[in-house]
Amino acid sequence: MRALMQDRVVLVTGGTQGLGLAIAQAAAREGASGVAIVGRNAEKAERAAEGIRASGRDADVTTEVLPIVADLGVDGEAERAVAETIARFGRVDSLVNAAGATSRGTLLDTTRELLTEHLTLNITVPFMTMQGAVADMRRRGAPGTILNIITMSMHGGQPYLAPYVASKAGLAGLTKNAAFAHRFDRIRINGLNIGWTxxxxxxxxxxxxxGADDGWLAEASAAQPMGKLGQPDEIADAVVFLLSERSGVVTGSIIDWDQNVPGAYE
Known part of the structure; x- marks a missing residue:
């Protein structure tokens, strides 16, 4: 059976750690020929790149990895990440926007600066990377796929997540708008609402x-319906599926990927 990402070039923002790294590794295992990852720390980016190459080798895949060191909160850096990927590999077939701000703030204590940080990282950066990737796909007349990591909190979230919810709900709207605008370009754009991970x-x-202590994860896991929090490798598998041809014609979907059900009550 053909690997899900065989010969694809994939760009992952936030790909040097956490969920983004798990997605980049999954893409390599599924046959990606090129993976570009974006992060702020050069040493961490190099370590991540080696891990991604190793993931490919474990599946008998040779994956070329491009670590891009960038502060995506700075004007022009998101555009540069796309441009460097195209310069290195000649194209972008799939884009994952996994980078984002998660810091806390309520409606009453959020400063304009904090709100701007969330809007920049959670809407502006995905907007600009999508713009660059879609422009490349259209220039080549080639189909492509984009997956935006959103959040279950876009349904409302906790009071201390006001700027996060506002920005991620905006990303959900952007995802649908772009998917509709480019459906006849055969560019599929979807979002994944991940839960607590x-x-x-x-x-x-x-x-x-x-103020969590070292035992927070075990306590939090025990309180979940499935006895664990979301796992990056499981989410990564879902992302790769949605980026691949195996997900068919699906576009403009914002998929809840969680063990709790919005709108349901005890």
Whole structure:
């Protein structure tokens, strides 16, 4: 059977750690010939690149990895990431927007600066990477796929996630708008609403904003219906499926990927 990402070039923002790295590794295992990852730390990017290459080798795939060091919050860096990917590989077949801001703020205590940070990283950056990727796909007359990592919190979320919810709900709308606009270009654009996920970044968030101790993950996992938080490798498999031809004609879908059901009550 043909590998899901065979010979694809994939760009993953936030691909140097956590969920983004898991997605990049899954793409390599599924046959991607080129993977570009974007992160702020050069040393971390190089370590991630080697892990992605190893994932490909484990599946008898030779994957060329391009680590791009960029602060996506700076004007022009998102566009540069797409341009460098095209310069290296000649194209972008699939794009994953996994980078984003997750810091806390309520409606009453969120500053304009914090709101701007969330809007920049969670809407503006995906907008600009999608713009560059879609322009490349249309220039080549080639089909392509895009997957935006959104969040279950876009349905409303907790009070302390006001700027996060506002920006991610906007990304959901952008996803649908772009999918509709480019459906006849055969460019499929979808979003994945992920729930609470066990990543190193989430551990930092819990400790920084919620005073969590070292046992927070076991306690949180025990309270979930499935006895665990979302796992990056499982989410990565879902992302790769949605990027691949195996997901058929699906576009403009915002899929809830979680163990809790919005709108349902005890």
């Amino acid at each position: 066990a990543t190193p970044g989430e551990a930092v968030t819990q400790q920084t904003f919620h």
